[in-house]
Amino acid sequence: MDIQMLAEExxxxxxHSLEGIDFITSGEQYLAFLLGEEQYAIDILCxxxxxxxxxxxxxxxxxxxxxxxxxxxxxxxxxxxxxxxxNIGEATYTDTTVVIVxxxxxxxxxxxxxxxxxxxxxVLNVDKSEIKPAPAFGGCVPQSYLEGLVNAGDNVVTILNVxxxxxxxxxxxx
Amino acid sequence: MSVDLSQFIPSFLEExxxxxxxxxSSLLNLEQGDDETxxxxxxxxxxxxxxxxxxxxxxxxxxxxxVETLLDEMRDGRxxxxxxxxxxxxxxxxxxxxxxEAIRDETECDSNKINETxxxxxxxxAFDDNATSDTDTNTNVDENSANDTADALxxxxxxxxxxxxxxxxxNDPLFLFNALADLGELILVANCKxxxxxxxxxxxxxxxxxQLTLSTKASETxxxxxxxxxxxxxxxxVTKEETTDKVASEESEAMVETSNEPIINEPVNSxxxxxxxxxxxxxxxxxxxxxxxxxxxxAKNDLGSIRVGVDKVDSLINLVxxxxxxxxxxxxxxxxxxxxxxxKLNSGLExxxxxxxxxxxxxxxxxxxPISFAFNRFPRLVHDLSKKTGKEIELVLxxxxxxxxxxxxxxxxxPLVHLVRNAVDHGIEPAEARIAAGKSQKxxxxxxxxxxxxxxxxxxxxxxxxxxxxxxxDKALEKGIVDENTTLTDTQVFDLxxxxxxxxxxxxxxxxxxxxxxxxxxxxxxxxxxRIQVExxxxxxxxxxxxxxxxxxILDGQxxxxxxxxxxxxxxxxxxxxxxxxxxxxxxxxxxxxYRLREDNVPVIxxxxxxxxxxxxxxxxxxxxxxxxxxxxxxxxxxxxxLAQQQxxxxxxNDNYQQVEGIxxxxxxxxxxxxxxxxxxxxxSMAHKKSEMVQKHKNNMQFKAxxxxxxxxxx
Numbered sequence: 001m002d003i004q005m006l007a008e009e010x011x012x013x014x015x016h017s018l019e020g021i022d023f024i025t026s027g028e029q030y031l032a033f034l035l036g037e038e039q040y041a042i043d044i045l046c047x048x049x050x051x052x053x054x055x056x057x058x059x060x061x062x063x064x065x066x067x068x069x070x071x072x073x074x075x076x077x078x079x080x081x082x083x084x085x086x087n088i089g090e091a092t093y094t095d096t097t098v099v100i101v102x103x104x105x106x107x108x109x110x111x112x113x114x115x116x117x118x119x120x121x122x123v124l125n126v127d128k129s130e131i132k133p134a135p136a137f138g139g140c141v142p143q144s145y146l147e148g149l150v151n152a153g154d155n156v157v158t159i160l161n162v163x164x165x166x167x168x169x170x171x172x173x174x
Numbered sequence: 175m176s177v178d179l180s181q182f183i184p185s186f187l188e189e190x191x192x193x194x195x196x197x198x199s200s201l202l203n204l205e206q207g208d209d210e211t212x213x214x215x216x217x218x219x220x221x222x223x224x225x226x227x228x229x230x231x232x233x234x235x236x237x238x239x240x241v242e243t244l245l246d247e248m249r250d251g252r253x254x255x256x257x258x259x260x261x262x263x264x265x266x267x268x269x270x271x272x273x274x275e276a277i278r279d280e281t282e283c284d285s286n287k288i289n290e291t292x293x294x295x296x297x298x299x300a301f302d303d304n305a306t307s308d309t310d311t312n313t314n315v316d317e318n319s320a321n322d323t324a325d326a327l328x329x330x331x332x333x334x335x336x337x338x339x340x341x342x343x344x345n346d347p348l349f350l351f352n353a354l355a356d357l358g359e360l361i362l363v364a365n366c367k368x369x370x371x372x373x374x375x376x377x378x379x380x381x382x383x384x385q386l387t388l389s390t391k392a393s394e395t396x397x398x399x400x401x402x403x404x405x406x407x408x409x410x411x412v413t414k415e416e417t418t419d420k421v422a423s424e425e426s427e428a429m430v431e432t433s434n435e436p437i438i439n440e441p442v443n444s445x446x447x448x449x450x451x452x453x454x455x456x457x458x459x460x461x462x463x464x465x466x467x468x469x470x471x472x473a474k475n476d477l478g479s480i481r482v483g484v485d486k487v488d489s490l491i492n493l494v495x496x497x498x499x500x501x502x503x504x505x506x507x508x509x510x511x512x513x514x515x516x517x518k519l520n521s522g523l524e525x526x527x528x529x530x531x532x533x534x535x536x537x538x539x540x541x542x543x544p545i546s547f548a549f550n551r552f553p554r555l556v557h558d559l560s561k562k563t564g565k566e567i568e569l570v571l572x573x574x575x576x577x578x579x580x581x582x583x584x585x586x587x588x589p590l591v592h593l594v595r596n597a598v599d600h601g602i603e604p605a606e607a608r609i610a611a612g613k614s615q616k617x618x619x620x621x622x623x624x625x626x627x628x629x630x631x632x633x634x635x636x637x638x639x640x641x642x643x644x645x646x647x648d649k650a651l652e653k654g655i656v657d658e659n660t661t662l663t664d665t666q667v668f669d670l671x672x673x674x675x676x677x678x679x680x681x682x683x684x685x686x687x688x689x690x691x692x693x694x695x696x697x698x699x700x701x702x703x704x705r706i707q708v709e710x711x712x713x714x715x716x717x718x719x720x721x722x723x724x725x726x727x728i729l730d731g732q733x734x735x736x737x738x739x740x741x742x743x744x745x746x747x748x749x750x751x752x753x754x755x756x757x758x759x760x761x762x763x764x765x766x767x768x769y770r771l772r773e774d775n776v777p778v779i780x781x782x783x784x785x786x787x788x789x790x791x792x793x794x795x796x797x798x799x800x801x802x803x804x805x806x807x808x809x810x811x812x813x814x815x816x817l818a819q820q821q822x823x824x825x826x827x828n829d830n831y832q833q834v835e836g837i838x839x840x841x842x843x844x845x846x847x848x849x850x851x852x853x854x855x856x857x858x859s860m861a862h863k864k865s866e867m868v869q870k871h872k873n874n875m876q877f878k879a880x881x882x883x884x885x886x887x888x889x
Contacts, residue, residue, distance in 0.1 A: 057848040061836075062834070068848075071847065076826070078831040113831075
């Protein structure tokens with residue numbers, strides 16, 4: 001899988017670059033990625049950047065899934081390992097391990113956080129109506145992080161709630 | 175082609191605020207007959223009026239015009255400068271500020287205060303007009319009659335049809351007519367056709383119009399000038415009459431019939447005024463929200479721009495030019511590089527380093543402003559406060575040119591206001607007490623700013639009664655902050671006033687009330703990375719000394735290594751770095767390690783265990799100690815290695831993450847990696863917490879305590 005190519009496909013600045021591909025799509029676009037064997041997806045418009053894994057600087061006394069902080073063009077970005085956070089798969093760092101940097105605006109501020117995932121797999125075109133609510137039958141991922149499930153071919157992709165991902169993170173610390 | 179004026183509004187606002195500041199400070203320095211000061215006040219008012227006129231901010235234009243007229247009279251020496259007038263002008267400056275702030279925030283201005291002041295202004299103007307013009311007209315008339323034949327008198331027919339709401343804007347036709355009478359002989363005919371039945375009369379409306387005949391030597395412009403304030407609110411025609419004899423006599427005959435009318439009607443249109451002013455008087459009580467609004471607007475203010483001297487910008491451009499040259503030299507060098515060019519490369523890099531450093535300094539200098547920006551508001555504050563408290567106070571400002579970072583300046587303003595207010599309110603004694611104590615009746619408050627090392631020091635000194643040490647101590651006893659048997663130094667006692675428990679004014683009135691929100695002041699200053707100290711001598715006065723870092727953005731740091739991590743210790747906190755000697759290391763109470771540094775026993779804090787990370791050395795002997803000090807407390811930080819000293823740019827961890835205990839921020843090192851900046855006071859409190867935890871642990875597990883702590887207690 002060529003991450004570089006995938007990364008290029010992803011519209012960076014939102015609407016402008018989306019215009020070109022609008023004619024082949026309908027509905028929202030989601031970036032799908034792998035955690036272990038499972039497929040997850042997030043709203044593509046929040047994706048700032050996809051980076052290859054680099055060793056971050058540790059943040060003292062942070063939970064184990066906070067891997068540290070990196071420098072992204074002068075901004076200090078904390079790195080969260082989603083696999084450790086959700087207890088999925090093994091937290092190994094290989095060549096395909098990537099960091100998806102998300103920027104989410106909440107009411108009071110904008111936060112930029114990087115999430116470690118096993119690999120980036122696809123860009124999904126999903127209509128809102130195709131998203132089914134996730135059944136509340138346990139699982140490692142807390143319900144509040146789930147936006148819904150969607151079928152992509154034979155696979156089921158879990159769509160994660162970006163706002164929950166970035167907002168809840170820090171409050172669970174300290 | 176039309177130009178979009180709105181793009182210039184921000185600069186107009188900025189200039190206006192500057193102008194207002196200038197007006198304010200000049201007004202406070204205004205002494206009788208000081209031409210240059212009055213001129214500069216007048217010029218400031220005039221440019222504000224002009225600017226406002228250009229953008230169509232009529233409220234500002236009209237109001238400023240009144241101010242300008244008053245100033246003009248002062249400038250021409252027609253009016254002596256009285257304290258009362260200065261007060262009114264100061265009020266007016268406040269009003270203008272409100273008006274302009276309303277424009278900035280695109281809100282409606284709460285106009286009570288403005289109406290009130292403009293009426294006050296007009297009264298002042300009118301009063302003076304009457305006083306002087308009475309005599310003036312007399313002499314004028316005499317002169318006129320004497321000169322009638324000599325200078326050609328021309329007759330003017332003026333039709334003046336004011337709009338009904340004229341008097342509501344604070345204008346009074348009577349003033350206009352008085353002013354016209356100054357110009358020459360005036361004959362008035364009032365037209366009361368529009369006057370409704372008595373039942374329908376709105377006391378605040380003006381239903382009259384006038385036909386005026388004026389014989390004067392003055393030109394049309396002079397006449398029109400009289401109507402300048404009301405131009406927009408009336409229909410006005412000014413025509414010159416060619417024949418001076420016949421028509422005039424006819425007119426005057428016609429007038430005789432009607433000339434009683436204005437006199438009868440005069441009370442009608444002068445009635446509204448007392449009502450207006452009484453309405454305003456009633457409103458005075460309800461006008462409290464205004465300052466709150468202003469405070470809310472302050473936050474917006476912070477986003478403002480900086481005015482930078484051209485020389486500073488020029489030096490920047492020069493430096494950037496040099497940087498570009500160096501860069502092209504280096505890239506040329508890199509095109510076909512071999513070892514013979516190493517020397518060239520080195521010198522190129524050296525140059526690059528030099529350029530970057532200078533560039534950085536220049537950029538930082540742009541953010542630096544003289545502290546007079548923060549000091550500016552104090553003359554007015556002290557002036558107002560001294561009036562309110564009835565104390566005579568002189569404010570002395572020193573070191574106003576001391577430069578300080580803009581951000582620090584903005585945030586230090588409020589704490590300083592608080593300190594100055596305290597000094598006036600509680601520091602300076604009432605005049606009688608001062609005389610009784612053998613001091614001059616006039617109290618002195620001195621604000622002084624100067625650089626000291628990498629920080630700026632601001633001193634607020636008053637020559638008042640000082641802090642009552644015993645009272646503070648008693649208060650602390652009562653609050654249970656101190657123990658009866660504790661002996662405290664004076665400094666320690668005075669520091670108690672920064673305790674949160676001391677923040678109620680009434681309880682403290684017996685000890686001159688200091689402590690009103692002092693904890694907040696201290697917190698604000700500490701959040702800026704500064705500290706505050708107080709010195710006081712009974713009967714002589716007190717000094718508050720505020721120490722602030724010059725800038726918040728850049729920090730001189732010592733890079734240290736612990737395990738594989740690099741941390742930055744602020745250079746300013748470092749007392750010394752040393753290699754521990756075995757015989758100076760003492761273990762006390764089981765686990766705590768103390769290092770004897772000359773007379774002091776410095777507790778040693780291992781960073782690796784505090785931050786829960788791996789390190790190369792676990793024992794004090796083989797590590798290095800960096801002795802740092804915060805708030806008088808020295809600690810020794812155990813690190814693996816000392817690296818370079820360098821300036822680092824502080825980046826916030828909060829933006830994307832959250833506050834981390836013991837870390838004040840992060841920075842980016844030369845290789846692009848992130849390094850954490852240590853927060854010494856945070857580390858000290860972490861260590862305290864940890865020792866408390868250890869204590870608990872010990873109590874819980876009496877035996878095997880030592881082993882447990884070293885393994886399990888570290889978070």
